[in-house]
Amino acid sequence: MLEVLRHIVQEVNSANGLEEALDIIVRRVQSAMGTEVCSIYLREPGGERFIFRATEGLNKDQVGRASLAPGEGLVGTVAEREEPLNLEHAENHPNFRFFPDIGEEPFHAFLGVPIIHQRDVLGVLVVQQAEQRRFDESEEAFLVTMSAQLAAVIAHARITGAVLADITTTAAQAKITGxxxxxxxxxxxxxxxSPIADLYAVPHKIVDNRRAELHAFRVALQRVREDIQAVADNLGGQLSREDHALFDVYLGILDDSSIGREVVGLIREGHWAQGALSQVMIEHIRHFERMEHSYLKERAVDVKDLGTRVLAYLQASDKQVQTFPEQTVLVGxxxxxxxxxxxxxxxxxxxxxxxxxxxxxxxxxxxxxxxxxxxxxxxxxxxxxxxxxxxxxxxxxxxxxxxxxxxxxxxxxxxxxxxxLSKDLESLRGEPCITLDGHRLPLWVNTGLMADVTRSLEQGAEGVGLYRTEVPFLLRERFPSEEEQRQIYRNQLEAFAPRPVTMRTLDIGGDKALPYFPIEEDNPFLGWRGIRVTLDHPEIFLAQVRAMLKANAGLGNLRIMLPMICNIPEVDEALDLIHRSHREIVQEGVDAEMPLIGVMVEVPSAVYQARALAKRVDFLSVGSNDLTQYLLAVDRNNARVADLYHALHPAVLQALVQVADAAHAEGKNVGICGELAGDPEGAVLLLAMGYDVLSMNATSLPKVKKALRNVNLAEAKDLLREVLQMEDAAAIHNRLQLFLASHGMEQFIHNPVE
Incomplete structure (x- = not known):
């Protein structure tokens, strides 16, 4: 059954659109299960009714005509309950509804399973049989598994169909969550x-100048022929006559009498050369891949190689003439x-x-x-x-x-x-962030590139709460030397001087792997990342810290921050290495003072040990993005579970209060450098919690400043006490929106547009 499942999913994935995909599903599932009927009902776009969309065994003339509401008929019952329905006598079920023209009369056995994608019921997959029997457990399990496997494919095909539809139709509307x-x-x-020479990533495009596209295709073909001929000539003395003849076969695939003719035909219909080539090649590749004979199946590799070679030449020639619309949305x-x-x-x-x-x-x-x-x-x-x-x-x-x-x-x-709002906020650029009752809260920025500097200073940043030192590492093909790092850090420190700059030591791992230092793990977010990597490689840590300390000479605005700390020994070991680096460069004659050192609170264990951490360092800084994902066990970069990631979750807010209280109990400052700090809703709560610094991306800074200048600290604390009693993130979010609206800040409320 696993092999059957794999083949069906593979075939459906290669379908050219939703209708073909549905036809493949009903035909192949009927055959695999040996049933007399297989049908699919899909929910209409933007509506609630389930439309009869494909069948093998019933009256195909009724496809697109018959429909049911949730709870109506057996199909509607499956959709409403969101669970399988397995019946020996379908007609005896109280919800059974008879359709006179659909042709169900001879069939008594019924098995329907819902097709669900991301909690959304897309449709119902049904099999039927004339024999009065209940489908056994293995059959039901197979259909449930098939439905689960196909749900994402159908969802993708529906969106693709919406893109291809006439924009005046309801079906053309589509919303994708990322x-x-x-x-x-x-x-x-x-x-x-398009990625370089990827046949599967070529966009569809219609062109006016067909002659130019034909010329480009023929030039690319000729260059590929010359390349292959050159290879054949180079290997001439090493191959037999029979082996050498394979090159002639290889070249023949692209002749005008073969695949090349199909590409030319599409270009003459108005397709651009890259798209025509991609469409034809993929069709032939899939054709060969579906063949059972191993020799013929291997020809798919040859076709793909040839297509890729031609595409590379087409992309090279097209790159020189590309133009961009006034409002370009870049997609890839x-x-x-x-x-x-x-x-x-x-x-x-x-x-x-x-x-x-x-x-x-x-x-x-x-x-x-x-x-x-x-x-x-x-x-x-x-x-x-x-x-x-x-x-x-x-x-x-x-x-x-x-x-x-x-x-x-x-x-x-x-x-x-x-x-x-942007125009309105410009007037606040030089103003401090002070609440209506006189409380001062510095607003800093998160940076990683020199491109951030100008924008940050323009927005009135008072310092840098997070400088991502991994960015220069990510943009290179090797580890930067100590001197290269010193110059990079010096530029940042000078640009913001005398404002403080908080440099986080190298934070790689998770979703940030260096191309020259790959980290392959089954669960990278709980694996070798952050301080764990650099403590295991003290040579990397020492070189970086030395570069930071040297860059700070004569400026004195450096702060060093340690990422992904989860226990006290890590802090002690890192502090020993930092002090060692300081002693070394002082002995070298560099006049470098010891900077403030802090740790990032990003994992639950650091929340519970926040006071012990604060005793050892000069400041704490909460990384609310990682802290939220670890507290909620939700990957914040995964669109599939994006709705579960909420920085206003009661558990997150309780943790933030605990960290702030722990730091202040030891007389240390505490800041926050996650996305929550750049959200006006979150910023009001952080103000009330007593955070000493909020650090955010430069774009968010003016909005947060305006929000905080429109509230009283006292009323923010009242609001905090109220939301800490709430048990649901959505309720907290709604309460904060009401608070902003009551203070004339509706422009900061960004609910999804439906």
Whole structure:
């Protein structure tokens, strides 16, 4: 059964659209289970009714016509209950509904299972048989497993169908959930960035100049032929005549009488050369892969290799003439920081990456540049988006394709409001962050690139609460030398002097692996990361600390922070190494003072030992992003569980209070450098908790400043006491929104637009 499942899923994955996928499912499941009927009902887009969408064994003329509401009929019952229904006499069930034209009369046995994707009931998969019997446990288990396997495929196919649909139809609307990468709203035209020579990532595009595309394809073909001929000539003396003849067969695949002719045909219909090549090649690759004979199956490798070679030449020639719309939304499977450099900044409106997290290089850079970004949009059919209008909601991590006019109008209102707010906030740039009753709360920034510096200073940053030292490591192909690091750190310290700069020691692991120092683990977030790596490699730690101390000579604004601390011995060992480094460079004649040293509170054990940690160091700083994910056991970069990640969860708020109280009990300052600090809602609570510094991305700083300048510390403390009694994150969020609205700050409320 496992082999059957694998084959069906593989075949459905290769379908060209939803209708073909559904037809494959009903045909293959009917055959695999030996039933007389297999049908699929799917919920209508934007509605509640379940439409009869595909069948093998019933009247196909009724496909698209018959439908049921939740709870109506057996199919509606399965959808409403969200569990299988296995009946020996279907017609005897109280919810049975007879459809006169669908052809169910001869069939008595019924087994229906729900198709559920991310808690959303997409449809119902049904098998039926004339024999009056109950399907056995293995059959039910198989159908349940099949449904679970196919749910994500069907969800993806539905979204792809929405992208391809006429934008005037209801079916054309689609919303994809990802991970917030950088805040803000962007409305623009999608430009798809293809990975180098990846046939499966080529976007669909229609062109006017077909002659130019034909010429480009033929030039690329000729270059590939020359490459292959050169290889054949080089190996001429080492191959037999029969082996050498294989090169002729290889070259023949792309002849005008074979695959090449199909590509030319699509180009003449208006497809661009890359898209035509991709479409034809993938079709042939899948054809060979489905063959049972091992020799023929291996031909798929040859076809893919040839297609990849031609595509590489086409991309090289096309790159020279690419233009970008006024409001470009850059889309790709995995965007990189380098891809941003190819687009003029004034034309770049937003970014969407199918893969990647909020900690990806591109997300860090996007936040520094103020570009709305969504990462991890795994269900996005990105190759189909070229030239389409898309909306990015970077606040909530969603992408909207072909939004309804009223939805688009709402996003335009939010965008206009953001622009007005930005103008309004400019007047606060030089003003301190002081509450209405006179409490002063410094606002610092999180940085990682020199591009952050100018923007941070423009927004009135009073210091750096987190400088991500791993960013320069990530952007290189080897470990930077001590002198290279010293110069990088010196630039940061000088740029912000005399303002304090808090440098976190190298924090790799988790989702931040160096290309030249890969860390392969089954569970990287609970594995070898942060301080664990650098204490295991003291040579890396010592070189970095020495570089920091040397860079601080004559400036005196350095603070060092240790990441991922989970026990006291780690702190003691790190402090010994820091003091050793200081002694060494002083002996070398460098006039370097000992900086303040702190630890990051990111794991639950550090919360419970916060006071013991505070005794040993000069300050504590909460990394609320990691702390939230560890407390809630939710990967914050996983779009599948994004709705479970909530920094306002009661457990998180209780932990934050505990850390602040522990630090102050030892007379030490405590700051926070997670996303919560940059959220006006969270900032009000952190003010009340007594945090001494809030550190955030530069884009968020003006908003937080305005919010805190509009409240009293006393009323913030009353609010904190109230929400600490609440037991649900959603209720806390709603209460905070009411608080902001009551203080004239509705513009900071960013609920999802539906």
């Amino acid at each position: 991970v917030p990468g950088a805040p803000g709203i962007a409305i623009g035209t999608a430009v798809v960035i 499977e995995e965007l990189t920081a380098s891809s941003l450099g190819e687009i003029p900044r004034e034309r770049l409106a937003g970014l969407i990456s199918v893969r990647g997290s909020g900690n990806s290089h591109v997300a860090i850079l996007a936040r520094a540049m103020g570009i709305p970004t969504v990462m991890g949009a795994v269900d996005l059919p990105y190759t189909r988006l070229e030239g389409r209008e898309v909306v990015i909601d970077g606040y909530n991590g969603t992408v909207h394709l072909n939004p309804r006019p009223e939805v688009l109008a709402r996003f335009e209102e939010v965008l206009d409001s953001d622009r007005e």
